[in-house]
Amino acid sequence: MIVDIVAAMPRGRLITIEGLDGAGKTTQAAGLVRELESRGVAVRLLREPGGVEVSERIRSLVVDPALSVAPRAEALLYAAARAQLVEEEVLPLLSGGTWVVLDRFVDSSLAYQGGGRGLGVEAVRAVNEFATGGLAPDRTVLLRVGPATGRVRQAGRGEVPDRLEREDEAFFGAIERAYDAIAAAQPERVRVVDADRPPAEVLAGVIAAVEDLVP
Numbered sequence: 001m002i003v004d005i006v007a008a009m010p011r012g013r014l015i016t017i018e019g020l021d022g023a024g025k026t027t028q029a030a031g032l033v034r035e036l037e038s039r040g041v042a043v044r045l046l047r048e049p050g051g052v053e054v055s056e057r058i059r060s061l062v063v064d065p066a067l068s069v070a071p072r073a074e075a076l077l078y079a080a081a082r083a084q085l086v087e088e089e090v091l092p093l094l095s096g097g098t099w100v101v102l103d104r105f106v107d108s109s110l111a112y113q114g115g116g117r118g119l120g121v122e123a124v125r126a127v128n129e130f131a132t133g134g135l136a137p138d139r140t141v142l143l144r145v146g147p148a149t150g151r152v153r154q155a156g157r158g159e160v161p162d163r164l165e166r167e168d169e170a171f172f173g174a175i176e177r178a179y180d181a182i183a184a185a186q187p188e189r190v191r192v193v194d195a196d197r198p199p200a201e202v203l204a205g206v207i208a209a210v211e212d213l214v215p
């Protein structure tokens with residue numbers, strides 16, 4: 001019995017990168033993947049929501065500024081995109097021994113829909129447990145910036161803000177508080193890295209946050 005369970009358990013590590021818009025997740029996820037590859041770790045970088053065709057199509061719905069998406073529908077759309085990504089890509093990769101670095105995962109929904117939209121972290125957690133079959137990251141790196149930094153970096157990226165990026169300061173304040181509460185509740189899984197620093201310094205912090213997992 002125990003042997004079966006162990007054999008069915010994922011062998012690659014799942015690392016998720018979290019934080020506010022503009023915190024540097026995409027930048028740091030790419031840096032972390034390069035570092036892991038240089039150490040001989042087989043690793044794939046995936047982003048949420050998206051990563052596979054079904055999820056990319058759901059993403060295009062969720063981010064469309066022309067649509068008015070109800071908060072519960074928004075939470076379920078993200079969960080649906082996540083369910084597809086987990087089933088189609090993440091689990092096969094992990095069970096094949098490949099590490100997966102995810103640019104956002106369940107904690108984003110806990111913070112944005114649970115905190116930001118006010119649906120409640122526990123309600124959103126329950127939906128996501130169902131969506132992921134209970135898959136939890138081995139480590140989560142929370143890139144912490146003040147909301148002002150996120151705003152400035154987001155603007156500097158020169159892209160048109162999507163539906164969620166158009167929200168106000170109160171929304172982002174609630175997200176920040178939810179992220180901090182998650183990190184405080186699960187210090188073993190979630191490592192907070194000060195991301196209000198130059199990219200190379202942040203990357204050193206990110207690498208240090210996963211160092212103990214690297215063989």
Ligand SMILES: Nc1ncnc2c1ncn2[C@@H]1O[C@H](COP(=O)(O)OP(=O)(O)O)[C@@H](O)[C@H]1O
Pocket residue numbers: 019020021022023024025026027028153154156157195196197198199200202
């Ligand atoms: N540590 C940093 N200092 C200054 N600018 C940064 C830093 N990290 C990322 N950036 C820039 O800020 C913008 C947002 O970064 P990005 O990685 O896309 O954030 P996220 O994926 O969290 O929204 C990009 O233009 C990026 O080049």
Ligand SMILES: [Mg+2]
Pocket residue numbers: 025026027103
């Ligand atoms: Mg990004």
